[in-house]
């Protein structure tokens with residue numbers, strides 16, 4: 001691969017997923033600009049970012065694109081006397097675009113396919129944390145892609161799915177038989193359903209137990225032909241019953257970034273206890289929970305509640321690939337729970 005192309009690929013993945021601008025490989029670009037003394041590397045970066053077909057169709061926020069182009073222009077001005085028209089033209093287009101409360105993020109998968117999500121531009125909006133993708137969700141998806149055998153041909157239930165990154169990535173890359181997304185917040189459920197459609201999946205019309213049962217009877221060939229059977233259910237940890245959980249018949253249960261509020265921990269542990277007796281075949285589901293340890297007290301409280309409920313746990317090694325743009329310094333853990 002030529003140097004400008006290699007460099008541009010270094011920007012592509014991070015830019016499309018809205019990675020922090022400071023984490024993009026600016027120093028490599030500066031070095032290349034100084035060495036080559038021409039603009040081919042800048043033009044290649046522009047093609048793989050702001051002019052990328054995914055960005056043209058599903059753009060990151062106006063602010064993000066504006067700041068990115070401003071930085072790119074600065075790098076160019078540091079080495080060149082003449083302005084580069086293509087950069088100013090791109091900036092002009094962005095300055096004419098309207099700011100919105102929503103933007104798109106495109107998370108590239110190893111296959112070259114992408115998970116495209118419509119997300120909120122604010123971390124907390126409409127009283128929920130569920131309208132953006134969190135680092136633990138990205139980390140869990142990355143781990144899942146490396147461990148697809150855990151999901152292949154199985155029925156998966158996700159708790160607190162948010163807007164769907166983890167489940168959509170698994171549905172695209174790990175061939176589950178059925179995947180049930182769940183959350184309790186109406187706007188989150190609505191955005192989640194829209195994102196599932198955006199990624200080319202059809203949702204089962206109603207989230208009833210029959211849907212899960214239908215998923216049970218799907219053969220591997222059907223999964224290959226039609227893709228997994230996807231459903232979205234409203235599921236509140238405070239009120240869900242054993243019967244409702246049993247109807248879903250999960251073989252694998254996932255949750256990402258749901259251990260952040262001490263008040264939620266008891267409700268979550270209650271759901272796990274109910275899940276331990278919900279499988280009519282006798283085998284409790286395998287459970288994987290990923291979370292960022294922001295406050296060690298919250299993590300210890302979760303461990304204490306698990307111990308009280310008689311749920312054994314072990315830390316699962318994460319992936320080292322850094323495929324998705326989570327903060328590599330964040331302290332993220334995946335626990336496998338033995339119900």
Ligand SMILES: C[S@@+](CC[C@H](N)C(=O)[O-])C[C@H]1O[C@@H](n2cnc3c(N)ncnc32)[C@H](O)[C@@H]1O
Nearest residue numbers: 129130133134137160161162184236237256257
């Ligand atoms: C920090 S977000 C994580 C979203 C997603 N899993 C991710 O990693 O990007 C926490 C999610 O848990 C959901 N949640 C919080 N309390 C809940 C409850 N009692 N029942 C069901 N879902 C809940 C929120 O609506 C939100 O979508």
